[in-house]
Amino acid sequence: MSEQKLINAPAKPPFWRDPEKRALVFQAIFLAFVLFIGYSLVRNTMANLEAQGIASGFGFLSTNTGFAIAESLIEYDESSTYLQSFFVGLSNTILVSVIGIFFATILGFIMGIARLSKNWLVSRLAAIYVDTLRNIPLLLQIFFWYFAVLRQLPNPKQAYEYFGVVFLSIRGLFGPKPIYEDGFGWIVAAVILSIVAIFVLYRWAKKRQEDTGERFPVLWTSIALIIGLPLLATVITGFPLSWEIPELKGFNFRGGLVLTPEFSALVFALSIYTSSFIAEIVRSGILSVDKGQTEAAYSLGLKPSWTTRLVIVPQALRVIIPPLTSQYLNLTKNSSLAAAIAYPDLVAVFAGTALNQVGQAVEIMGMTLAVYLFLSLFISFIMNWYNSKMALIER
């Protein structure tokens, strides 16, 4: 039968008659064109920079900057290199994005659920929150927090004082900073140990429930563990921790931890603005779960709180996560508006100050663009992974 078919098969057509091969040829031609365009863009740029006498190359990265940066997570001073200033900007961008995403998510979930509340006042307030904040441009919100709110705070000499250790002024919020002494490692070890213990406990309790149906109070035990163990370690090692209290010396408070108004304004604006979008995403996610699911859960005898946690939310998350990812990406990219209020993020430090001192726009903007591309791809990678964990497992 099969031999018959082979014999009867038509002669192989020449490759230009074969649509698949033809398509391959055209794709190859197209790819060659794209590469050619890319190549000629790079070549022309280089030639033009050369002809205009503008310096090019990445040699500037290893020279000293000579300028200072207000806040930095990593070691930096005026004698540091441009590469270091790049990392200072990058770490500040990541810091403000991570903290912004954290608060935006919490606020967004609260507001999204509040808008579905049966309490008329709560749901109306949430609706007003969402509709107001997502319709005002982000830059204006940043300006509002920075210029209208935080600029009204008093001078350092008239700073608001809380318990003698926290000070709030126009220069920022100053609080005590922990100073680690010998033996602090034991406390860190205790924290890690308690996290591991909680993880093991969770696995064990789940298995036990599946085998025997008996439940174990995991939440309360976990809370006890994470507070108890480090506390025990602290007492045993004899409190190897002291606090550096900020002090008013000359113009400013010195010492302690500081939250600058630039950072605070940016975090407020970014997280509140994004939370209004997340609230709508959460609401739509919850509404997308069929009412029958709730009724089925009730008829099985589940409490309302369990119904929400075990039935509604896992199904809602499948709808929530993909648009939530794009909100996280937006927040990260929007953090570049920091330049408007003097927060030293990547755009302000590297694509701003460094670009001006060096003048190599092509290289510096290229690096900056690459960073945002990488950050965005990284966030979507993480969220896609989480999404695939949460997705409906088809059997």
Added chain:
Amino acid sequence: MIKKVVLSTLGVALTSSLLVGNAQAGEVLDRVKEKGFVQCGVSQGLPGFSSTDEKGNWSGLDVDYCRAVAAAIFGDATKVKYSPLSASERFTALQSGEIDLLSRNTTWTQTRDTSLGINFAGVTYYDGQGFMVRKDLGITSALELDGASVCTNQGTTTELNMADYFRANGMSYEPVVFVKADEVVAAYDSGRCDVYTTDASGLAAQRTKLKEPNAHMVLPEIISKEPLGPAVIHGDDQFFDIVKWVINATVEAEEMGLTSDNIAKLLIDSNNPTPAQQRFVGTEGSLGENLGIDAKWAYNVIRQVGNYGEIWQRNVAPLELPRGVNNLWNNGGIMYAPPLR
């Protein structure tokens, strides 16, 4: 399909040929002449140097040099269009050809002159960086500024000088750096910073914008040399020469005693002028021809804009700044023009 391929090949070829093309000799001047005006990059508002009145008319020392270049090329000082630029935008705007002339209180430094692909045509104002503080802080010297918060502009020599000064004197500080000058002033005025630092002329100019100008003082220390002047792009030497000699002509005119009022008489009554004056107004010699512009170029500059002293009096004197080193060389300053001959 083949048609499409051919078309895209053409497209690519066309784009690449457009992308090539650096500033060749005369290119900027040709562009300016073709457009019929000079596109001039100025500040976003610095009284005395470049700022607008309530009707939107630009004035100031930097603006006057834009007008002077237009007067030299077109014989008409009004043929200028202004692009207000932040400190961080200015060099890119010049490099990309968005503006023809950068006249924006810009300090001439070696790095800028050599690595940015631009040329500084001269110095129109010798400045230096200073500090402004509130009087009620009770400070008399910049050496007492340890630990202060300092507001300044992004992408300026100021930012670097400040870092050098505090470092050299072993003092700590918190830099608060804004893109726009107005934001710097607002931040300082609201108390976000203890100190506002920029060129001394800028301090005097911005002080007028503060809520209570008299509650502030400028500290005596001048921590840097800031020669400010217009810049052009590399490659068009003719345009560069025109800008350079327009600056020199304004200084030379002040030295020769030629003003916008009396220069017209030289043309009407051409028996009296000295040979130098005749060369200046273009009735003798070939100065205009050498530059490739009208023989009466210098006459037009002085007639329509004025000599350096007049420009100073009109723009900078109202800020109550002393003329100091910006006086002519024979009057205790360092303003000196090479001979126009």
